[in-house]
Amino acid sequence: MSDGLVKILDGNTFVVSDSRGDIEGSLTDTTGLFSFDTRFLSEWVLTVNGQRLTPLSTDDLQYFETRFFLVPGTGTVYVDSKLSVIRRRAVGNGFREELQILNHDEKPVDLTVRIDADSDFADLFEVKDALKKKGTYSARVTDGRLVLGYQRETFTRATDISATAPARVDKKGLTFKTRIEPQGEWSTNLDVVTAAMGSEERRERPTFARPRGRQNMETNLKRWLDRAPTLECDWDSLRKTFRRSLVDLAALRFSPPIMGYRSLPAAGLPWFMTMFGRDSILTSLQALPFTPELAATTLRALGDWQGTRVDDFRDEDPGRILHEMRYGELTAFEERPHSPYYGSADATPLFVVLLDEYERWTGDRRLVRELEYEARAALNWIDEYADLMGNGYISYQRRNVKTGLENQCWKDSWDSISYRDGRLAGFPRATCELQGYAYDAKMRAARLAREVWKDPEFASRLEKQAADLKRRFNRDFWIADREYFALALDSDGKQVDALSSNIGHLLWSGIVEKPKAKAIARHLLGPRLFSGWGVRTLGTGEGRYNPIGYHVGTVWPFDNSFIAWGLRRYGFKEEAARIAAGILEAADFFDGRLPEAFGGYERTLTRYPVQYPTACSPQAWSTGAPLLLLRTMLGLEPVGDLLVVDPALPVGIGHVALLDIPGRWGRVDAFGRGRLSVGEKKALRQSQEAMPV
Amino acid sequence: MKEETKTDATAEFFGALAERGHAPLLEWAKGTVRFELADGKRVDHWHLVVDKGDLAVSRRNARAECTFRADKAVFDRIADGKVNATAAVLRGAVVIDGNMELLVQLQKLFPGPPAKRGRRRNGASGRRRT
Numbered sequence: 001m002s003d004g005l006v007k008i009l010d011g012n013t014f015v016v017s018d019s020r021g022d023i024e025g026s027l028t029d030t031t032g033l034f035s036f037d038t039r040f041l042s043e044w045v046l047t048v049n050g051q052r053l054t055p056l057s058t059d060d061l062q063y064f065e066t067r068f069f070l071v072p073g074t075g076t077v078y079v080d081s082k083l084s085v086i087r088r089r090a091v092g093n094g095f096r097e098e099l100q101i102l103n104h105d106e107k108p109v110d111l112t113v114r115i116d117a118d119s120d121f122a123d124l125f126e127v128k129d130a131l132k133k134k135g136t137y138s139a140r141v142t143d144g145r146l147v148l149g150y151q152r153e154t155f156t157r158a159t160d161i162s163a164t165a166p167a168r169v170d171k172k173g174l175t176f177k178t179r180i181e182p183q184g185e186w187s188t189n190l191d192v193v194t195a196a197m198g199s200e201e202r203r204e205r206p207t208f209a210r211p212r213g214r215q216n217m218e219t220n221l222k223r224w225l226d227r228a229p230t231l232e233c234d235w236d237s238l239r240k241t242f243r244r245s246l247v248d249l250a251a252l253r254f255s256p257p258i259m260g261y262r263s264l265p266a267a268g269l270p271w272f273m274t275m276f277g278r279d280s281i282l283t284s285l286q287a288l289p290f291t292p293e294l295a296a297t298t299l300r301a302l303g304d305w306q307g308t309r310v311d312d313f314r315d316e317d318p319g320r321i322l323h324e325m326r327y328g329e330l331t332a333f334e335e336r337p338h339s340p341y342y343g344s345a346d347a348t349p350l351f352v353v354l355l356d357e358y359e360r361w362t363g364d365r366r367l368v369r370e371l372e373y374e375a376r377a378a379l380n381w382i383d384e385y386a387d388l389m390g391n392g393y394i395s396y397q398r399r400n401v402k403t404g405l406e407n408q409c410w411k412d413s414w415d416s417i418s419y420r421d422g423r424l425a426g427f428p429r430a431t432c433e434l435q436g437y438a439y440d441a442k443m444r445a446a447r448l449a450r451e452v453w454k455d456p457e458f459a460s461r462l463e464k465q466a467a468d469l470k471r472r473f474n475r476d477f478w479i480a481d482r483e484y485f486a487l488a489l490d491s492d493g494k495q496v497d498a499l500s501s502n503i504g505h506l507l508w509s510g511i512v513e514k515p516k517a518k519a520i521a522r523h524l525l526g527p528r529l530f531s532g533w534g535v536r537t538l539g540t541g542e543g544r545y546n547p548i549g550y551h552v553g554t555v556w557p558f559d560n561s562f563i564a565w566g567l568r569r570y571g572f573k574e575e576a577a578r579i580a581a582g583i584l585e586a587a588d589f590f591d592g593r594l595p596e597a598f599g600g601y602e603r604t605l606t607r608y609p610v611q612y613p614t615a616c617s618p619q620a621w622s623t624g625a626p627l628l629l630l631r632t633m634l635g636l637e638p639v640g641d642l643l644v645v646d647p648a649l650p651v652g653i654g655h656v657a658l659l660d661i662p663g664r665w666g667r668v669d670a671f672g673r674g675r676l677s678v679g680e681k682k683a684l685r686q687s688q689e690a691m692p693v
Numbered sequence: 694m695k696e697e698t699k700t701d702a703t704a705e706f707f708g709a710l711a712e713r714g715h716a717p718l719l720e721w722a723k724g725t726v727r728f729e730l731a732d733g734k735r736v737d738h739w740h741l742v743v744d745k746g747d748l749a750v751s752r753r754n755a756r757a758e759c760t761f762r763a764d765k766a767v768f769d770r771i772a773d774g775k776v777n778a779t780a781a782v783l784r785g786a787v788v789i790d791g792n793m794e795l796l797v798q799l800q801k802l803f804p805g806p807p808a809k810r811g812r813r814r815n816g817a818s819g820r821r822r823t
């Protein structure tokens with residue numbers, strides 16, 4: 001891992017440790033065992049005869065399992081030890097650590113093995129913002145177990161630590177005394193179980209479930225991979241990227257406690273392992289041809305939590321789809337609004353878009369009928385609550401000015417929405433892609449209304465509204481002399497005129513009038529936006545352009561996957577293939593795991609994509625990007641009960657076969673061969689020969 | 694017994710539910726919920742049956758698929774929108790036993806915070822440009 005930290009996880013339980021497997025967390029150090037947005041272990045340090053250990057190697061066996069090979073002692077230039085220490089740790093409901101010590105000497109050895117354990121029960125937000133705790137801590141030893149606790153009024157959290165080998169347990173950890181014979185070994189299992197929710201006052205004691213078995217999780221991962229389509233192709237790198245995406249998507253699955261065992265994609269590992277409206281929806285869309293069940297759970301869960309009231313603290317309105325859900329102490333005491341928080345302007349129309357796309361792939365009309373009320377409420381939100389300026393466009397402005405989100409579109413950093421001269425737009429802001437999503441939502445809902453809900457009158461009304469929106473949008477957002485759409489309209493209804501990648505999302509939504517599409521495609525692949533790897537978030541020459549600015553110049557793989565989809569929608573096959581090729585070649589430099597974003601530098605200048613430093617990897621929608629690019633290149637499109645395949649692949653990719661694509665047609669195969677010349681490169685790189693970054 | 698001087702938000706809430714009889718938001722929900730609301734030494738019981746959006750409220754002390762336990766003082770504040778039910782569950786002020794999925798349906802029935810003066814739906818009058 002680039003930051004030297006080792007992360008393993010299962011759902012929203014995860015461990016971040018150093019390369020020895022130790023945890024020494026503080027409000028500024030993010031190591032720990034986390035579950036439900038709370039740190040359940042902030043100290044977990046292994047010593048042998050009073051000495052810390054030195055790592056020889058770390059194996060990431062699976063996303064939920066790691067093995068550390070260690071020797072006693074630190075700080076020496078070379079290691080000459082007669083002892084090996086192996087820690088094998090798997091995350092479940094907490095974690096299980098198998099600790100094994102081997103004696104390679106001809107003499108027996110007497111050892112004192114010690115685990116120091118403690119917890120600060122910090123909320124994730126506290127770790128990020130270094131805040132102070134308000135409750136009280138406890139530590140008690142019962143039945144040979146150490147139970148660490150935290151209580152603030154009725155809020156309780158506990159960590160239960162036990163071992164299978166005989167141990168002396170005190171309030172600060174566990175001590176093992178053992179003698180290991182020559183060439184012998186000693187081992188113990190250490191179980192750490194987290195307990196959340198419920199109240200200790202009212203129950204006899206919290207129920208500690210056992211950690212889930214490793215066996216189970218392995219079977220689960222295997223089944224997941226077996227059920228997804230198989231990719232055959234000549235390009236090694238693409239095969240690797242594809243497999244990496246599927247495995248990472250498995251790791252990013254998250255089962256909210258209220259969703260039974262069904263799972264949906266969380267936003268990112270490890271800090272964003274929770275329901276996010278926008279991220280869960282877009283990732284589900286990307287993954288639809290591969291793992292459609294993610295979309296079904298996403299729709300159900302987001303529908304269940306759809307806003308029902310006006311609540312300024314949560315920026316909630318009736319019909320609004322949530323932005324983010326959290327379970328930690330600050331949320332529990334309403335010091336943060338994430339129970340859930342609704343400050344997102346795009347999740348609501350995108351919810352309707354996903355519902356339609358899901359039905360087109362799966363034919364699951366039952367879910368469309370089940371969610372009719374929610375879909376109608378979402379459409380109503382667009383008209384009745386999202387039009388803050390009364391000009392017929394979605395715009396956003398937070399009502400919770402203390403802890404709400406200022407930017408409620410995907411480009412959510414403070415400086416993302418600017419004019420060409422670099423000035424920032426005031427609020428409310430009506431960014432252009434939101435209007436595209438609204439248009440698409442209405443058009444798609446019209447189809448559902450006609451075909452599933454049997455309400456042709458509603459369908460006609462939606463189509464009329466959509467047509468009207470399209471006409472107005474193409475008039476009000478179009479910058480005639482530059483031939484692209486403004487990034488946004490400001491609070492005065494004036495154009496925020498920077499050139500941005502958002503125009504690509506407009507193609508995806510279909511709101512662009514045909515005659516204007518060519519100019520948009522030209523901009524997207526032109527020198528100001530296209531870096532050679534992909535489309536920059538902001539064009540070079542714009543006032544705020546910065547090749548390593550988060551939303552003002554970097555290239556986002558997820559953004560590009562939707563842009564490529566949009567280009568295909570308007571018939572720009574070659575342009576879509578160029579973007580797909582660029583992003584997939586970039587993936588090779590990251591071992592098949594695309595980062596959230598990378599630098600917007602010219603490809604010819606740096607030769608490799610410069611990674612933008614971010615806290616989360618993998619990121620769900622970056623993981624989904626290669627999947628959507630594959631769909632785009634193969635031209636997969638459900639038409640009635642058939643899957644149409646219309647491949648447009650870059651030269652050098654060779655032969656591609658995607659087998660067993662699930663859908664309303666059962667399972668079908670798609671084949672393609674690279675024929676399109678997409679740029680200066682004769683052939684795509686065959687393997688990773690350049691430096692990793 | 695103490696005489697109640699203030700209005701009882703909990704009774705009003707359940708009364709309104711009974712009067713409503715049907716909640717389209719719960720169209721696909723089915724199940725029974727038992728409320729145990731501790732008021733000093735007394736425990737008030739409410740029983741709610743949800744059947745495809747139809748709501749039936751009673752004071753029966755009966756078993757249910759989901760039990761919702763809280764102090765009545767807490768529930769009063771949930772019932773009038775001053776406390777968020779989900780947050781209350783997270784901090785253990787409300788304890789749920791049984792079917793958690795019903796809780797998600799249930800939280801939709803609770804009102805939002807008391808309206809601020811003159812809040813409108815849209816910022817402007819809702820007039821559309823054409």
